[in-house]
Amino acid sequence: MSEVKTVENMVNIKIDGVEYQAVEGEYILNAARANEVFIPAICYLTRCSPTLACRICLVEADGKQVYACNAKVKEGMEITVNTPNILEERRAIMEVYDVNHPLQCGVCDKSGECELQNYTLELNVDSQSYAIPDTKREVQNWSSVLHYDPGLCIVCERCTTVCKDMIGDAAITTTKRGGEDIDKAFKESMPKDAYAMWNKLQKSLIAPSNGTDQTNCSDCGECIAVCPVGALVSRDFVYQSNAWDLKRVPAVSAHSSDGFAIYYETKPRSIEDRREKIFRVTNEWNYVSLDGAARFAYDFENEDATKDEAAFNAAVEAFKKAGTIRFNSVITNEEALMLQTLKEKMGVKLYNPEVRAFQKFLNHYQAASGRSLWSTDTDTIMKRADFVISVGSALRNDSPGMKYAFNNVQKLNKGAGLYFHPIGDTLISSFGKSIECFNHKPGLEEAALYLILDLFADVQKLPEEVKAYIDSFKTSETKTIKEKVEKTVKEMVKNEETGEEEEVSKKVKETVEKEITVEKNGLVDLLGGDSENFADAFDKMMKKKESFSMMVGEDLYFHEKAENIAKLIALIEATTSIDVVMAPPKSNALGVALICDLDDEATGYTVGYNENGDFRLSALGNGDLDMPAMNQQEGTFTTMSKRVVPTNAALPYDGYELNDLMKVLVGAPELTIDWTPMLPTQKGYKAVAFDDLPYGYSNDGRENRGYLLDITSTEAALPTVEKFAESAALEGEIAYRCNPARQFNDFTDKSHEIFEAFGVYASTAKAEELGERVEIMFDKGSIVMDVIADEKMEGDIVKVSDFRAAAGIYDLFGGSRYKNVTIKKV
């Protein structure tokens, strides 16, 4: 998958004599998997680079033994999965894995879903030929969620690979084990690959890559998911349950707008308490990687809700006199449709500030581009793109899916990237060598888009005035540069030190002064880059690049000149070969934006749904009427991938639902999911019943969840874009509305495995300057918050968390993500 596949060329291969088709340039292992042929493999992860740690995927291709995970298919290739020699190697490898691996499977959390168990049985290991003295390996806790038992570790390096290639944190790496040397006699007696594998295994272990015993990462837990054995387990899950006792409920992560496919795994809480409880969240790690919120924020259910009739009647009354319903995006499409129905039939206003800006932006974008939605998604980016640009998104915090894609492109597609954001992030630049980060001033996002136009646009297509405007930033100046050259001729040169003219006639390295014409790009400088070096760097980045993608983030929706920005993006799409993906701000923001007709302000009596209001419906259990939380209800989400995906109820809920209110207020079908086929088709939804929505991934990694939204596309003239004002740049003390990674809303906050605090996040230097606790004064009010240092942040801008609805952060920031504030120590 490291090659760009603009056109998928298929080749014919034969595996064990059967003909199959495979995508050209694909690894044999992936080709086999796509065709549902089993080749044993432990260390390989589909969307990551091959590590060659396990060597079990050894196959014979055209008479040569190759590793299926890193040999590519060729036309006419004939592959044999099992030969006597290969079987011997594999068995020896499995025997080696079993050397000193504890046999107390009974107490291991992985028992029953352990790949070591499976392959040991699959490869018929019924006796052991090898032995070596064991090394004492202590159990470690790497972070608040990671529990590592090196005694169980088989050093397949899947964890380090996924952390580096997918997550981007590269927080763990292999380290020295300090094990004994293998008896030399084995070298002769055992198969070659098994010996090599053992040699490596006996020397290494996994450890945090920062040299301490604590990882400094986003705590996404993907390493836990990919671990084939019980070495990496969530601290909360250690020895809690056997895998087979858990019931898997397919669902959608309710937190980020990526709509990650997850499984809630439930069973009764304990012998005494038979209420169902979610014990963990798992994922199909070959096809989807989760962020920390999706994996660890699962216990946000509204426990023990009952049908409180009095509260229900009060709620009905409240709705009848309501002027506004205020809600957020942690809501299913069906519920959004219900609220929209209320608006249509009862004339209430729908107020949702976090989605409203996004909705407006989408409308502008549609008007400018003629397309109803953006053109690509993160999966496609990971598969194809080799150049990614991120604008207006704090990638690490806002959208894990985009972050993974950005990183994955660098690692697997030998890609390059441009990152435009006012707040510096050391993690982003660590993703790869070909990444340029522009830490521009807030407000100058338009400049970034103009720069993109400059760099990538087909000049022929670009409107004259835009071209002229861009050119106006370019200055061409003659500059004298010093150059070292090796001269063989005598020449009169100016001596650096003395400034006198001398005659030198030696064959020496010399520094010459040369006059060249330098193209200076004012936009680069304006965005905080170095225009002199940028041109060269950019040339290097562009080498062999064919597929370009741009990620658009929340900053742009909340920008004062969002309309112009939307037009610029439409212009970029029209004049360059860049595909665009936009990150909906939160959870189901896209669904709400498409389904609901939102209002700009709240008036009159307000009913809040998980938000502040005069009457509060709440799935958090603290409102006037209980509502089911996302893990207690069925419904659909609209994800960033423009997909409508079903989620199921993992836990029982006995209280009233929004649909019950609807029945009383305006009449409604029996069940919430009866609304699913009624979702607006003019917005791209399809009239498909909930129960007909599929869920899962096919073996070749194709997502087969729900359905894709229909995207309408009309021919549109090139939009007329406005110039930007440099004066729009914010100066001074600036606060940025941004949540820490893993925190998205009150529900993640409620979850016990999410530890990120509500506060103001600042770079280490800034945090030191601010002290422990500060009051941040906005023009509309102020808030007192704890200061938390984030060592991956750079610069003076601080991030203010907004995940607690009750804190009213949205109201403080108004329609913007950046605000000039005064920060005072408290």
Added chain:
Amino acid sequence: METTTLIGQLPEVTAVGVAIKAILILAIISAVAGFGTYLERKVLAFMQRRLGPMHVGPYGLLQIAADGIKLFTKEDIVPQHANAVIFKVAPVITAATAFIALSAVPVFPDFRIPEFIPVLGGTFVPSIASDVNVGILFVLGMMAAGLYGPLLAGMAQANKWGIIGAARTAIQFLSYEVITGLSILAPIMLVGSLSLVDFNEAQSGGFTSWFVWQQPVAFILFLIAGFAETNRTPFDLLEHEAEVISGYATEYSGMRWGMFFIGEYANMITISILAAVVFLGGYNDFGFIAGWIMILLKVAFFFFLMLWVRAAWPHVRPDQLMWLCWKVLMPIAVINVVVTGIVIMV
């Protein structure tokens, strides 16, 4: 021994004395009947190498009390279609006839209530409550009248098993009445009296004077017939549970059923005493053993024999019962009487 004195020489037999005797018989025989159930269970158990009742009282002795409490406190059920009056009277007939029969049988020696007891002091209590001179006839007659108990009970309860039980009662009791009478006729011919006291006197000559030696056939016939009369195994066809549930007693429970039980045990005692007095030398002294001990031992032996037989032998079929009665026992009894008569004449 006072009991050996003739009736004419007895101290004055007052009505009070007879009443006391009657009460004593009622009380003691009832109690003994109850105790008999305990003994029966124990003996049967031992013969089957079991322990029998063990848990109520020492060695299960108080089992009788427990059973009594149970019988008395059980719900009194009269079936819906039963003839209630007859249903209620029938068990009384059984118990009453059994005890009335005992009135002409010598039970316990005579004694005088000690003087120091007020009111009743000095009252003479005879061994026989009513020493009629046709004692044997009276006893046999009364036992024959006892047939009405099971018969009426079976017919009154509106139950087919009861009816069958009643029919069996009629044929069995009536048939074997004949054998009893014929078998005992021979000793009567030898003694020439129907009084049991005379029988006792006739055998006062020691071990060899027992009629069992002169009349072994009569003795055996009397025993067989006695088993049938008292409804004991192997002739307990009246209530043979394998065939007729519980026969005439099917619908009975509680104390009504208990009265049948007491009647049966009282009859067992009566037959035992009769057999002892008529054939085994009565209450005569036996060497150094006092007569009253001898009679107790003899009664005990017959009682034990009944239990022993129950443990050892199977039931007979009703047709075999009749066959035995009319084709075997009755001819033998008749021949025995004839032979006895000839011997007396000669």
Added chain:
Amino acid sequence: MGLEQFKNRNVGTQEYRVLDLQESPKTPMAKFAQVAKRTFKGELFVGLGVTVREMFNALFRGQMHTVKYPLEKLPISPRYRAIHEMLRLLESGHYRCIGCGLCEKICISNCISMDTRYDENQRKEVSEYTINFGRCIFCGYCAEVCPELAIVHGPRYETASEQRASFSLFEDMLTPIDKLSLQQEYDGFGAVSPNADENIKKTPLAY
């Protein structure tokens, strides 16, 4: 009473005899002759003799057959599957159960349930264990699958109680720590076979 009689399974080797059933007599004379023969043969007294002999055996030779059940109990076959017991390690006294959950998994009536946790010594601790005896069919799979010989079917066949719960918790089934010395090694269902060693392949050790 020893275990010998349980081990005597030589079914079919006893010497059975066929009774010599003669033809029933047909004529009245023959019938009478048979009655007379049987009457005077004294067969009836053989029956009486047998019963009285057994009475003497029972009373005086200690051959009483009755077992006074709640006070006396017969030994039970080790293969009997009575109510479960959880055994302890003989040396340390710690319970044997490691919380692997195999019994829970294999249980066909789905009546076993356990809570486990990560304890202070970094071990898996069984915090609670229960069997729903309302559902248990005493099939013995749990004992058979147990890798530690921790759950076994004990000889406690009296399962009447005021509450089902009386038997069903971990501490109800676990050998009391003060009775550890009385704990019997289990040789019934699921126990290690006498020739188990022959079936094991040895793993090389580098020490």
